[in-house]
Amino acid sequence: MKKLLLLTLFTTNLYFGQAQNYSDAVGVRLGNGGENAIGNAISFKHFFNNKASAKIMFDYSDNLTLGLLLEINKPIKNAANLNWFYGAGAYVGLNAEKTVTSRKLLGAQGSVGLDYKFANAPINIELDCKPELNFIDEINLELFNFGLSLRYVFSRK
Secondary structure, three states: OHHHHHHHHHHHHOOOOOOOOEEEEEEEEEEOOOOOOOOOEEEEEEEOOOOEEEEEEEEOOOEEEEEEEEEEEEEOOOOOOEEEEEEEEEEEEEEOOOOOOOEEEEEEEEEEEEEEEOOOOOEEEEEEEOOEEEOOOOOEEEOOOEEEEEEEEEEEO
């Protein structure tokens, strides 16, 4: 029932409002550290339409983790090129700490934040909070996973 409700909310929100004026951007996300599965990462964002986007992140620091987020983007009135977003997704990876064994990572992640595209430059900047819930090896909840992303926009609408 919860899955059906979430799916309905996601698809309903795809048709209202207008979001960013770019299609594809790639760059880096700098996270705040801690026990996050995805902190510092290579980040790719793609807009399917004016409202829905997908974000793929590859963590290259202490973990080797791949994450996918599906997000809904909404404009902020009277603030050109500035949107807020929310979404959810999952990640999978390996914890590459310098210990005897490495730990497998599998979990769910959410996202909420602000996304800004500079009007006269191919630059996108994003500030987000991305809580994570790890399921495998040990259950771990990280609520305050903050990050700052800087991306190069290579495809405009």
